[in-house]
Amino acid sequence: MRHSSYLPTAGFATQFGPAGYALDYVLDAAQRSVLFWDVMRKRGNQYRAHAEATAPHVLSFTPEVVLDGRSLEKPVNYALVRIVPPEGVEIDEKRRPFVVVDPRAGHGPGIGGFKADSEIGVALRAGHPCYFIGFLPQPMPGQTIEDIALAEAIFLEKVISLHPQADAKPCVIGNCQAGWAVMMLAAMRSELFGSIIIAGAPLSYWAGERGKYPMRYTGGLLGGTWMTALTSDLGHGQFDGAWLVQNFENQNPANTLWTKQYNLYSKIDTEAPRYLGFEQWWGGHVNLNAEEIQFIVDELFVGNNLAAGRIKTSKGEAIDLRNIRTPIVVFCSKGDNVTPPAQALGWILDLYDDVNEIRSHGQTIVYTVHETIGHLGIFVSASVARKEHGEFSSNIDLIDALPPGLYEAIFEAKTAETVGGDLVEGDWIMRCEARTLDDIRALGCNNAADDRRFATVAKVSEINLSLYRTFLQPFVRAMAPDWAAKHLREMHPLRLQYEVFSDVNPWMAPIADLALDVAEERRPVRADNPFLALEQAFSRQVVAGLDAWRQGIEALSEATFLSVYGSPLLQAAVGIDPSDTRPQRRASKTALHAQVLKERIEELKAQMEDGGLREGLARSLLYVAMANGAADERGFAAIRRMRRTEDGMPAMTLAEFKALIRDQFLMLLIDEEAAVSAIPRLLPEEESVRREALSSLREVLNVRGALSGEAEQRWKRIVGIFGLSGETLPEPVLSPAKATPGKPVRRAS
Known part of the structure; x- marks a missing residue:
C-alpha cells in the first residue's frame, strides 16, 4: 500500500x-x-x-492572443496576449493595464507569470487588466532588435485602444534583457507608457565593483x-x-x-x-538571429552605448534615455551576480551630473535594492512578488504622481502599532525617499x-x-x-x-x-x-x-x-x-535642452500666482513635505479616498494631478520663497473653505504621525498663510462621505 x-x-x-x-x-x-x-x-x-510545442511557455495563467507579431509589416516572432483573470479575481477596467515583457535571453517566455505569486499575479490581484508579450522559439528571418521595438510599440498602441477609460497609460514591466529593450522603446515612444518597471536589467554593463561578479569582464577576456x-x-x-x-x-x-x-x-x-x-x-x-545578438553584445555589453546615447535607429535618430517622460522604477539586488546594482543603476550617472538635472528633464526615477535575492529570484521568487512587485502594483499611482527626481523605495512591515495602517492593504508599507547621485555611487562604480x-x-x-x-x-x-x-x-x-x-x-x-x-x-x-x-x-x-x-x-x-x-x-x-x-x-549635453529649460523656468515663474485652491494646496503640501524628502503610500491613500466629483467640480484625472504636482514642485525649486509667498493669492476668500481645506491638508501630512522639526515649522507658516494662525482646526476626517465639497486632488507626503 x-x-x-x-x-x-x-x-x-x-x-x-x-x-x-x-x-x-x-x-x-x-x-x-x-x-x-x-x-x-x-x-x-x-x-x-x-x-x-508550437508556442511553448510556462505561464500559469490562461493567455488569449491579441496580436501576432508574425502578421505585421515587419514580422517578428513576438506576440501580445491578454491574461484571462483567474476565477475569483475581479478586474477594474478603469485601472491602468499592466504589460509584462519577458526576457529573450536564451530561455523561453513565461517567467513573469510562472506562479500565482508573480508579477502578473500581483497585478491581477491589484485589479489591473494584464497583458503579456512573449515570443516563439525561432526568430523570423531578418528580424532585428529595432523591428522588435517597433512591434512592441504596436502592441502597446493596441493595449491603449482596448482601455480608453483607463486612468493612465500602461505600466510596462521589463525583466532582464527585456528591461533595456523597454527603455529603448520608451526613449523613442515615451507617450505609449504610463510608467516603467525594469527588473534585473543591465543598462550600464561596464559598471561594477572589483572583487564581485566578474561577468562584465567576459567580453574582454574573449577578445571582444x-x-x-x-x-x-x-x-x-x-x-x-x-x-x-x-x-x-x-x-x-x-x-x-x-x-x-x-x-x-x-x-x-x-x-x-x-x-x-x-x-x-x-x-x-x-x-536569436545573428543580427540581434551581435547588436546586443556590440552596443550594450561590450560597447556600453545605450546610456551614452550612442545607439541610433535605422533613420539615424539617437536613442536618448533622457527623452523618457514617464516614471522609471528600477528593481535590483546585491545578491544578483548577473545584474548587480551598479549595472542596473549606473546609467543614471552616465546621463546626469546631479539630481537637479534629472528634474530638469522632468524624469522621476525610483529604485529599490534587495539585499540578498539572486538574479532569477527577482522574477520568480514568491516572497519578492508578494512584497516588492505587489507594492509596485498597488502603488503605481503614487509613483506616477511623485515630483521629478531620484527616490529609493523603502518597504516597512505593517504592524498593529503602525500609524495609519488602516489606509494600507497588504503587509508592507512603501515609502519613497529622496536620494542623490552619491547614493548611486555608493552602490559601486568604476x-x-x-x-x-x-x-x-x-x-x-x-x-x-x-x-x-x-x-x-x-x-x-x-x-x-x-x-x-x-x-x-x-x-x-x-x-x-x-x-x-x-x-x-x-x-x-x-x-x-x-x-x-x-x-x-x-x-x-x-x-x-x-x-x-x-x-x-x-x-x-x-x-x-x-x-x-x-x-x-x-x-x-x-x-x-x-x-x-x-x-x-x-x-x-x-x-x-x-x-x-x-x-x-x-x-x-545639448544646447537645445538648455534653451528649452530656460524658457520653461521663465514660464513657471510667470505662473506662480496663477490658479486657485488646488494649486495653493498642492504647493503648500509640497512645501511642508520637502522638509522630509519622502512620499508615503498612506498619505496618498488618504488623498485617493477623497478623489471624486463634488459640487459639480470634476475630480482631476491622474494625468492632470501629475501635471499639477510637477509644476508646483518645480516652482518651489526655482524660487521657493516667491512660490510660498504667492500662496495667499491662490486661496479663496471664504474662511470656512480655507479652514476645511487646511484641515484636509493636515490630515494628509499627519497620516504617518505628528510633524516635527523643520516640517513642523513649515506647517506653522502654512497655517499662518491660510489666515488661521492661533485657531483650533477641526479634527480631520478620512471618511469619503464627509469629504469637503470642492476639495481638490492632492498628493501625499
Whole structure:
C-alpha cells in the first residue's frame, strides 16, 4: 500500500541498534536514487514535449492572443496576449493595464507569470487588466532588435485602444534583457507608457565593483565579440540561446554541478514538482538571429552605448534615455551576480551630473535594492512578488504622481502599532525617499582607470571583429550549412543532458516501473540518522570546494583583465589616452535642452500666482513635505479616498494631478520663497473653505504621525498663510462621505 504521507516508519535501528542506522540509511539512499533518476527521466520527457510545442511557455495563467507579431509589416516572432483573470479575481477596467515583457535571453517566455505569486499575479490581484508579450522559439528571418521595438510599440498602441477609460497609460514591466529593450522603446515612444518597471536589467554593463561578479569582464577576456559572430555563423545565421543559458550556469558552478541536483535528491519526496516546473523554463532554449545578438553584445555589453546615447535607429535618430517622460522604477539586488546594482543603476550617472538635472528633464526615477535575492529570484521568487512587485502594483499611482527626481523605495512591515495602517492593504508599507547621485555611487562604480580599460576592450573588440569578418567569416559560413548547424544545436551539452535521460534512451525504460515499486515501499530515513548527517556534511564540503574554485577563477579573471587592458601600451595602440581622467561613456549635453529649460523656468515663474485652491494646496503640501524628502503610500491613500466629483467640480484625472504636482514642485525649486509667498493669492476668500481645506491638508501630512522639526515649522507658516494662525482646526476626517465639497486632488507626503 502506498504511503499517504512521507513520515519515517519504524526502521532497522529499532531492531539492530547502531548497525540498524546504516541499514536504514542505505535503504533510504537507494530509494532516493531510484526516485531521483525517475525525476530526471520525467524532466527529459518534459523537455521533449515542450520543445515540440508550437508556442511553448510556462505561464500559469490562461493567455488569449491579441496580436501576432508574425502578421505585421515587419514580422517578428513576438506576440501580445491578454491574461484571462483567474476565477475569483475581479478586474477594474478603469485601472491602468499592466504589460509584462519577458526576457529573450536564451530561455523561453513565461517567467513573469510562472506562479500565482508573480508579477502578473500581483497585478491581477491589484485589479489591473494584464497583458503579456512573449515570443516563439525561432526568430523570423531578418528580424532585428529595432523591428522588435517597433512591434512592441504596436502592441502597446493596441493595449491603449482596448482601455480608453483607463486612468493612465500602461505600466510596462521589463525583466532582464527585456528591461533595456523597454527603455529603448520608451526613449523613442515615451507617450505609449504610463510608467516603467525594469527588473534585473543591465543598462550600464561596464559598471561594477572589483572583487564581485566578474561577468562584465567576459567580453574582454574573449577578445571582444568576434566569437559571437563565429557562433552565429556556425549556427547558419542563428545564435543558439543555450550558450546564453550556459553563461548563466557558469556563474555559479556549485549550484549548477551540485546544489540543484542534491536539493532534489535530499528532498525527493516533496521537491519534484517545483524542480520540474522550473526546469521546464530553464531548458526551454530559444534562438536569436545573428543580427540581434551581435547588436546586443556590440552596443550594450561590450560597447556600453545605450546610456551614452550612442545607439541610433535605422533613420539615424539617437536613442536618448533622457527623452523618457514617464516614471522609471528600477528593481535590483546585491545578491544578483548577473545584474548587480551598479549595472542596473549606473546609467543614471552616465546621463546626469546631479539630481537637479534629472528634474530638469522632468524624469522621476525610483529604485529599490534587495539585499540578498539572486538574479532569477527577482522574477520568480514568491516572497519578492508578494512584497516588492505587489507594492509596485498597488502603488503605481503614487509613483506616477511623485515630483521629478531620484527616490529609493523603502518597504516597512505593517504592524498593529503602525500609524495609519488602516489606509494600507497588504503587509508592507512603501515609502519613497529622496536620494542623490552619491547614493548611486555608493552602490559601486568604476574609477577613471577602469573606464579606460573597458573603453580599450570596446576598441579591441571592433578590431578583432573586423579581422574575423574579413579573413575567417567567408570560410566559416561556407563550411556551416543549415543541416550542420541543426546537428550542432542538438549536440549542445545543455540539450544532451535532457535528451539522454528521457525515454529516448532505452536504458531509462526500467526506471519508471522501478520508481512505482519504490514509491509504494518508501521508507524515509529518520532526521537524526548519523549517516544522513554525514551525507549533508559531505554536500556542504562539495559546495565549499566548488565555491573556492569559482572564487579562484574569478580572482584570476579579474587580475588578468585589469593587467591586460590596463596596459598603457595597449590603450595607446587602440587610441585611448592612458592619462585621460574623463568619463569614457557620458551622454552629451545639448544646447537645445538648455534653451528649452530656460524658457520653461521663465514660464513657471510667470505662473506662480496663477490658479486657485488646488494649486495653493498642492504647493503648500509640497512645501511642508520637502522638509522630509519622502512620499508615503498612506498619505496618498488618504488623498485617493477623497478623489471624486463634488459640487459639480470634476475630480482631476491622474494625468492632470501629475501635471499639477510637477509644476508646483518645480516652482518651489526655482524660487521657493516667491512660490510660498504667492500662496495667499491662490486661496479663496471664504474662511470656512480655507479652514476645511487646511484641515484636509493636515490630515494628509499627519497620516504617518505628528510633524516635527523643520516640517513642523513649515506647517506653522502654512497655517499662518491660510489666515488661521492661533485657531483650533477641526479634527480631520478620512471618511469619503464627509469629504469637503470642492476639495481638490492632492498628493501625499
